[in-house]
Amino acid sequence: MTGETLAGRPAPDRLAFWQALDSGRLVLMAAAAMLAVAAFVGTAFVGSLNRVELETAFAFGGFIAFGELLRLALPGGRQAAPIAMVGALSYALLIQLPGPHAAHSHPHLVPANPALVISVAAISMTVGALPHMAAGRPAGLTGMCTRLVAVSCVAFIFDGLSATLAQRHRPVELVFALLVLLVLFGWLADTVVSALIRADDVGARFSVAIMDEMRLQWPLGLAVGASVLITVFGAETMGLMELAIFIGPLLVTQVAFRRYAGIRATYLETVRSLARVTEVAGYVEEGHALRVSKLAVAVGRRLGMPEQQLLALEYAALMHDIGQLSLRYPISAGATVLVSPADQNRIAELGEKVIREANVLNDVAELVGCQAWPAYGHNPPPPLGSMIIRAANAFDDMVGDSKDRDRWAAALDRMRMDPAEYDARVVTVLTDVARRRIPSRL
Amino acid sequence: MVSRAAWVYISLVVLATAALVTAAQRLTGFYYAGHVLHPWVALASLMALFLVCDSVRSPMTSRQTVWSPSSCATLAAVVLLGPVAAAFVGATSVISLRRRLRLAERLFNGAMHALSGLAAGGAYLALNGHIGYPHPTQFLRLAAAFAAAAVVHVLANHTLIWGINRLNRSRGMRREGLQSSLLLLLVSDLGYACLGLVIASLWQIMMGFSVVLVLVPLFVARWAMGQFAEQQSAYSATMKTLCQAVETKDYYTRGHGDRVSKGAVMIARQIGMSADRTEAIGFAGMLHDVGKLGVPTQVLQKTGTLTEDEFAAIQLHPMRGLKIVQEIGFLNEALTGIYHHHERIDGRGYPLGLAGHEIPEFARVIAVADAFDSMTSTRSYREAKSQEAAVAELRKGAGTQFDPLLVDAFIAALAQEKWPLQEPTGRPPDLTTVTVQDHDDPTAPLQVVIP
Numbered sequence: 001m002t003g004e005t006l007a008g009r010p011a012p013d014r015l016a017f018w019q020a021l022d023s024g025r026l027v028l029m030a031a032a033a034m035l036a037v038a039a040f041v042g043t044a045f046v047g048s049l050n051r052v053e054l055e056t057a058f059a060f061g062g063f064i065a066f067g068e069l070l071r072l073a074l075p076g077g078r079q080a081a082p083i084a085m086v087g088a089l090s091y092a093l094l095i096q097l098p099g100p101h102a103a104h105s106h107p108h109l110v111p112a113n114p115a116l117v118i119s120v121a122a123i124s125m126t127v128g129a130l131p132h133m134a135a136g137r138p139a140g141l142t143g144m145c146t147r148l149v150a151v152s153c154v155a156f157i158f159d160g161l162s163a164t165l166a167q168r169h170r171p172v173e174l175v176f177a178l179l180v181l182l183v184l185f186g187w188l189a190d191t192v193v194s195a196l197i198r199a200d201d202v203g204a205r206f207s208v209a210i211m212d213e214m215r216l217q218w219p220l221g222l223a224v225g226a227s228v229l230i231t232v233f234g235a236e237t238m239g240l241m242e243l244a245i246f247i248g249p250l251l252v253t254q255v256a257f258r259r260y261a262g263i264r265a266t267y268l269e270t271v272r273s274l275a276r277v278t279e280v281a282g283y284v285e286e287g288h289a290l291r292v293s294k295l296a297v298a299v300g301r302r303l304g305m306p307e308q309q310l311l312a313l314e315y316a317a318l319m320h321d322i323g324q325l326s327l328r329y330p331i332s333a334g335a336t337v338l339v340s341p342a343d344q345n346r347i348a349e350l351g352e353k354v355i356r357e358a359n360v361l362n363d364v365a366e367l368v369g370c371q372a373w374p375a376y377g378h379n380p381p382p383p384l385g386s387m388i389i390r391a392a393n394a395f396d397d398m399v400g401d402s403k404d405r406d407r408w409a410a411a412l413d414r415m416r417m418d419p420a421e422y423d424a425r426v427v428t429v430l431t432d433v434a435r436r437r438i439p440s441r442l
Numbered sequence: 443m444v445s446r447a448a449w450v451y452i453s454l455v456v457l458a459t460a461a462l463v464t465a466a467q468r469l470t471g472f473y474y475a476g477h478v479l480h481p482w483v484a485l486a487s488l489m490a491l492f493l494v495c496d497s498v499r500s501p502m503t504s505r506q507t508v509w510s511p512s513s514c515a516t517l518a519a520v521v522l523l524g525p526v527a528a529a530f531v532g533a534t535s536v537i538s539l540r541r542r543l544r545l546a547e548r549l550f551n552g553a554m555h556a557l558s559g560l561a562a563g564g565a566y567l568a569l570n571g572h573i574g575y576p577h578p579t580q581f582l583r584l585a586a587a588f589a590a591a592a593v594v595h596v597l598a599n600h601t602l603i604w605g606i607n608r609l610n611r612s613r614g615m616r617r618e619g620l621q622s623s624l625l626l627l628l629v630s631d632l633g634y635a636c637l638g639l640v641i642a643s644l645w646q647i648m649m650g651f652s653v654v655l656v657l658v659p660l661f662v663a664r665w666a667m668g669q670f671a672e673q674q675s676a677y678s679a680t681m682k683t684l685c686q687a688v689e690t691k692d693y694y695t696r697g698h699g700d701r702v703s704k705g706a707v708m709i710a711r712q713i714g715m716s717a718d719r720t721e722a723i724g725f726a727g728m729l730h731d732v733g734k735l736g737v738p739t740q741v742l743q744k745t746g747t748l749t750e751d752e753f754a755a756i757q758l759h760p761m762r763g764l765k766i767v768q769e770i771g772f773l774n775e776a777l778t779g780i781y782h783h784h785e786r787i788d789g790r791g792y793p794l795g796l797a798g799h800e801i802p803e804f805a806r807v808i809a810v811a812d813a814f815d816s817m818t819s820t821r822s823y824r825e826a827k828s829q830e831a832a833v834a835e836l837r838k839g840a841g842t843q844f845d846p847l848l849v850d851a852f853i854a855a856l857a858q859e860k861w862p863l864q865e866p867t868g869r870p871p872d873l874t875t876v877t878v879q880d881h882d883d884p885t886a887p888l889q890v891v892i893p
Contacts, residue, residue: 172647219662226658230640233652237576237643241585248636253659255630256666263673266770270677273769274684280736280766325687325735358683360676 024200025142028193032145035152036122042115052110056094059240061124063087063247068128071140072257075216075264076307078194079143082224082257083250084128087243088121088147089186089224090231092155093179095165111162114155121151142197150190154182179232183225191217204301212307223253268314275318283324287401293317295392298433299426300385313385316367320389323351323368344372375423387423391415391430394422408434448609452550455602459553462560463529474524474573478645484519485527487650489534491515491641492555494657497539498664511660513595513631516559517638520591521584522645524573525563532559554602562595575646576639585639592635596628634660685728688735695731695880698815701862703727705811706779706804708855709848719775723804726776730783730808731882733763756881757792760784779804783812784881788842806845810836810852813844816882818863827885829861839884 049057067083074080094111112120125144133139165175191213199209227250234242275289296317300310324347339347352369355361370386371393382390398411412431415422478484495512512535519528532555536548543551567573571587572580637656644652685699706727710720734742737759741752748756764781767773782796782805789797817832827835833853840846 176648219665223659223662226655226662230644230652230655230659233647234640234643236647237578238581238639239578241581242640242643245585245636245639248633249640249659252630252633253663253666256663256670260666260670260673263670263677267673267677267680270681270770271684273767274681274732276766277684277688277732277735280733280762282736322684322687354683354687357686358676358679360679 022200024197028145028149028197029141032122032148035118035148039115039118039122039152042113043119046113046115049116053112053116055240056091056110056112057116057120059243060087060091061120061127063243064091064121064124065128066247068125068144069131070251070254071132071143072220072254072261073265074220074257074261076212078198078216079140080217080220081125081128081143081147082220082254083247084125085147085151085190085224086227086231086250088117088125088151089154089183089228090235091120092117092151093158093182093228093232094235095162095175095179095232114152114159117155118148118152122148146190146193146197149193150186153189154186157185158182176229176233179229180225183228187217187221187225191221202301203298205304208304208306216307220257268311271315271318275322278321278324283327284321285400288396289318289321291401292320292389292392292396295395295430295433296385296388299388299392299429302429302433303384303388303425305384309385312361312363312367313388315361315364316371316385317389317392319355319364320351320368320371320393321347322354323347323349325354326350341372341374348372374421375426376420384423384426387426391422391426395430395434445609448606449546451605451609452546452553455557456549456553459529459533459557459560463526463556466529466560466563467526470524470526472523472526472530478522478574480649481523481527483650484522484645485530487653488515488519488522488527488531488641491518491653491657492531492534493537493539495660496535498661511634511637511663512555513558513592513599513635514637514641514656516555517562517588517592517595517635518641518645520559520563520566521571521573521576521588521639521642525560525567528559528563529556530559532556550606554599557602558595558598561598562591565594566591576643588639592632592638595635596631599631600628681725681728685732688732695819698819698882699728699731701815702730702808702811704862705814705852706807708859709807709810709852712851712855713848722773722776723779723807725773726779726804727808727811729763729767729776730780730812731759731763732766732780733759733761735766736762757784759881760793775802775804778802779808781805783808785809786843787845791843801845806848810844810848812882813839813884814852814861816880817885818861821880821883829856835885843884 064084064087067085067087068081070081070083072080072082091112092114096111125148129139129141129144161178165178192210194217195206195210195213198204198213199206202209204212227246231242231246234246238245272290272293275293278284279286279288293314297310297314300313305313327347348369348371352365355365355368367383367385367389370382371389373382373386373390375382375387375390394415395411398414399407402408412427412434415427415430416424472485492512492515495515516528516532519531533552535555536552538548538551566587569587569590570583571591572584576584637660641652641656644655648655682700686696689696689698703724704727707720707724710723715723737755741748741755744752760781760783764777767780768777779802782794782801785791785794785796785801785805786809787798787801787806789795814832814836817827817835818829820826833856836844836849836852840849
């Protein structure tokens, strides 16, 4: 949830296309492009396809394009296309079952070689992305490339195994187990590549990013995996018709996810807006809450906080001044850094009390409540999130929305001189984050 | 309690089901013998699937989330074993593992699912659907028959439920805005019904394991819906808390937003607003006075007449409220409610002085609930009015200050539902947090110096 608006936001669209790319993205896109070109060439060399092959290719291609059209926005500004993934993976894993079932196999459906799978996936993903581009939405190239690379890996491995699998005496259980492993592998490939890109994007550590990615993706991955197995085995009796039938339940599942992601986005949007009540009431400067939360999340991410904690940190940073609403008169320009420690603590505790009322954001309330504690010498020591908010708040109180480098440097120096109040690690990272905002001289 | 009419209805459904199932059983037997290996195993597995699906039916209170994927088990039974077996699978609903079901509900659910299964099986056979393992060569015809069966199943199901809901309304069930959610419900039911054919098709290859495989996406969807419900309740709790934080500025108006929200929702339901809009108006009611934060405390707490400037500051509060919440994307229509909630039907309100139906519906609704709550709450300059007195004031203002239709709707809703009265307030602990004049109170208009 934190990603789409905060420090980690992909470069703004004003930049030229190639400027917006960082090295990780470039490598990924180059890999995907090479795979696609190689696949096209490979398919062309194999020669013309027969009618059944063409029908299969078109059916799965249509399915994938449809799935790409119905992309799903997940928390954290991520994008998934579960239905496209189901289509592509199933197409890659189509198999003529050995043993007694072979007699039933459908005459209108045949497995495809990896080159054909990759070509079909690449083309239909692009086709599915076209309407998005026409509507002015981002093309989502990174996500498409990630999916294509994952599908390609699975297709190649499966191709190596399929000769062995097709032998008549292989029990169906073995085939099933192997398919499960392959689907799992596909999911892992997708997750690892996504985590690499994301770590690069938002400046998180890879180890943290991969855990975040896994935690977030496993339910969807599970549904995709099971759906792939159902599709592969169902093709045996249902032929291509199954794609038309199975799209129903897949759609309903996707709607459930969409609603979940939607309410999370709304939640954050609302807290972000309501945090501005302190500004409208004249308690703090305009934009203070939003700036503090951006800074705090950027610092927290660099310090290796996982996404769940970052979300709590963002909420806490947005609402850190809510305790001021209980004050009779606004304090001067809302700068809590200028009032006495006792008053700072009182405001923090009032804020904590307010948030605890909701009874669903207790971790957030704790961060708000401890935000005025000094970094050292307080017993118990404040949680990391509170120290981050304290530093980010002090920085913004001193600097505001000014872009004056000297002022920034002076504020950071002042915090660095006061290691008992502000945690040294936090200030170091804060300096680093600030330096990226205004290059040079800090 | 279940009304007598409802009992009669339930008994009729149960009897009809029993008679029809018996008749069908005479015709075809329990299942189509010889079409499927180990038919009893199949029947037992499908019953188990039905039970699991039925028991995990989401316990969500929020609208649009009645979720019954159990139809896939019934429909798989139609394809593999025939209509009678499908009826038995549906009847498993009687022993549903959901607790807190009353006997009447269990009986009705069992009969309803059995009858729908039987009807679906009948439709399937009528269209020449093949019973047993789906075979690749005839799959197209089978799929068509199955589609008909699924539609019949969903329709039968919803018709029977519609009947019981109609009869049971007397026991205080509110008219929910069903129109928009009903379509979603039908579509998602049909979507899950497709899984029946998928299960049947996989049966030949992996028997009962196909059930396990199909359950995985179902449970993931359920997980997502559970997360949705959790987030949604967390969301409204947070919203409520933030509104309360705003209200701490004034001792007497505590809980005002919450009550106005409830009142607005009562009116919305009474006039049959759709579920989406009802939810939105709830939020609008909660947030309608958020802009009061921007009004200097000294002005809010001033005794006696206000200068023109001070009155202008108060008149600005809807505008400031709009400024705070306008970035909350989904609120859209609610924003108009917040911005215009002090307009009057006769055009003498603020901020724009709109009249009659120029005023957005949301704003007209909120205006009624807002004034009513203000009058029935204690203020520093007067005790709370009785509800009757407040209703009389609303009637008096109907046509000039309020929309008369909405006043009627509110009064009708009050007769059915209890108004969440302000908790009895003693004297405020701290006299610095008291508003002396209430801008919402129609019986004590703000006194402004006329220059």
